[in-house]
Amino acid sequence: MLSRHADCAFWIGRYIERAEATARMIDVHYHFGLESPLVGRALTWEAILAISGQKKKFNQRYQEINERNILHFFAFDQNNSNSILNCVRLARENGRAIRDQISSEMWESLNRYYLDYRRWNVDRVISESPFAFFQSVKNGSHLFQGITNRTLMMGETRDFHDAGRFLERADQTARILDVKYHDLLPRFTSEVSIPAPTDPAVVDPFSVGGTVDTHGWTAVLKSVGAFEAFRKTYRQGVTPARVAEFLILNPQFPASVRHSIGRVEGCVRRVSGNRDLSPSNPAERAVGRLYNDLNYLRADEIIASGLHEFLETVEKRCAEIGFAIGATYLKY
């Protein structure tokens, strides 16, 4: 297939996933508030800005950090290249550029996603329902992905699309976890490992294992759609270590870093047809190496060496995988 077409497919995958992840990231704030008023206080809008690493960009254009401005910045700002509006718009533009390559159902879904999204604005979100808004974004992404699954030929276009989609997902899961870890455990510096779960009857609600902590981590799980799956996996309860293990290493959870990176590897291997253990190009090397690490690492090792450091490395290596796929296949 044309390198430019592969590039478009890859970025459709990324943008659609990114739109959903951004919606989830803001949605988690509302979840926090719902879970417990205490938690609501623990997480401020500032923290959301910190997650995305876009505080500076935000401050350049907005006077005040408040719900309206944050919503506008992340969801509707035309000048924020990662706003949901821009993600959906760019996914659609990429879809338009390869509309002959993808199924017409896929194009129609991208087009409708965008047109429906344009009917939202900050006022409507606030007055109507943030929940309905975030749900509509998630549904838009899910619908497109489902249509893609059902209608797009198994082949290179699909592999590049999926590579983009799962690489973005691995990256976003790592990010959400990283930031929540910081928000919820502000007193821990990165050198200090997370203590083992403590007695639930602990008094200080803000301490590890306290009410805020439990509710906070529950909200993190809910924000990535993992709460029920987590419950089925760990019946002992929510602790930071278990949440981290689940979101990073669980081989069955579809948004875990390990599962997502495994999918990326499957895609790049199918494209090259290489069945050898050793990689045949830089893309396979980068993704295979990370996947192997995730396959052999244990949760306690990650936590002992510092969760934040680990997640930062994962984010960096996701970026490297993106570059390697670009250099190997997508240059035109």
Next chain:
Amino acid sequence: MQNESLSLFDAYDRGGFFDEMLTEDGPRPHYQKLYQNLSAMSHHEFRARTELADLTLMNQGITFTVYGDEEGTEKPFPVDLVPRIIPASEWAHLERGLGQRVRALNLFLHDVYHEAKILSDGPIPRELVVNAPNFRRNFIGANVPGDIYIHICGSDLIRDADGTYRVLEDNCRTPSGVSYMLENRLILTRVFPGLFRENSVRPIDDYPSVLLNNLRSFAPPGREEPNVVLLTPGVYNSAYFEHAFLAQQMGIELVEGRDLFVDDNMVFVKTTRGPQRVDVIYRRIDDDFLDPLVFRPESALGVPGIVNAYRSGNVVLANGIGTGVADDKAIYPFVPDMIRYYLGEEPILEQVPTYLGWRESDLQYMKDHAKELVFKATNESGGYGMLIGPQASPTEISDYLNQVMADPRNYIAQPLIALSRSPCFVEDRFEGRHIDLRPFILCGKDSVTIMPGGLTRVALRKGSYVVNSSQGGGSKDTWVLGESRNVMQQTMGSMTQRMEGGC
């Protein structure tokens, strides 16, 4: 309540024009069934179907962007749901005439880029041809497969006050609109499935297959499985939807200039598995932008070296280079002479009488009768560079005439033709609007295929004669009726399984 009982045709005014559907005594015979159907419909019902059609277009992204709007508002291309119907006998006449015309145009192009006999023998002034802006001097002597230059032709037909079909112009470069022809049909089959069952409408859905077969047949010799691509200027081109649509329908790659490169006079496309040779390019980029080494050096849309690859016969371009000299509006008056000269036949289709600014006596007439004439710049399209004398103010006319006097070769004038009208749904009832017809003509190595019908364009603004989409035009589905109800079956709808096996 009172409205409910009114027919959509009540108070319909033919306005003294030739009306496609209605005469003084009611509907023409080939419109009979349609007329009955539409008469039985309330305006609510018709509007609901129009809205359904618009929504379909919106969702499929068959829209254009309203410029100057920061929000980037998109609107569906206006489709009027009342089809235009052409009876079988009329179509047979048009088919013969258009085929004759495109054969002559191809022979003309081969001639002017080789011996140029027609210029020596006299029927066409040499000066007009060699000074035409789209005459490609550096292309003289080059050979093209099958001597076919125009693979896809879109000739515009109009009907005058008597209903006589006349060729208004030929589009021999990169004619567009065929996707709207196909989409309009698709929409009508969805919105009015019943109408197709009652009328035997000839299908048009094999256009992409015929085009692809033709393109493949022109591939350089020895290329067993030719690689055909469609070259587009990109997503910001107003016809991008059509480019993507056709590539998808033909199952070929849609490429941009930056996807291609030339090596050793061969064209390659950059793929995830390295460069791959390209054999045939259906290009939707004008000559001027095709190759920065030969034409406009600043063009970023084209492919450096592609013209040499073409001259070497390693790649085929459709349409060929230099076809613009054949649809130059100053050459147009000579097409009947071409037909007589090359084919030894009398032209089947009428044209529109044309005055050439280049010709001294015509120029004088154009000045004296400007108020009665339609002026056109010879190499503009899309309804740009026009002056409609009868609708223009004295200042507009004198300003325009100054331009004409500055460069007379660049202008022609024609009498204003009272274009035929067709009923269109406007503000909850039918009103007559002027229309034209662009049939699509495909030239293979030894055959000419004309899709039955074409794109009927509508000047949706009341009283307007300008049908171009850039000037507020819309379009209609165009039905060519089969000879007999039983012979032709509509194939656009879904096929049903035959349950009984017994032959």
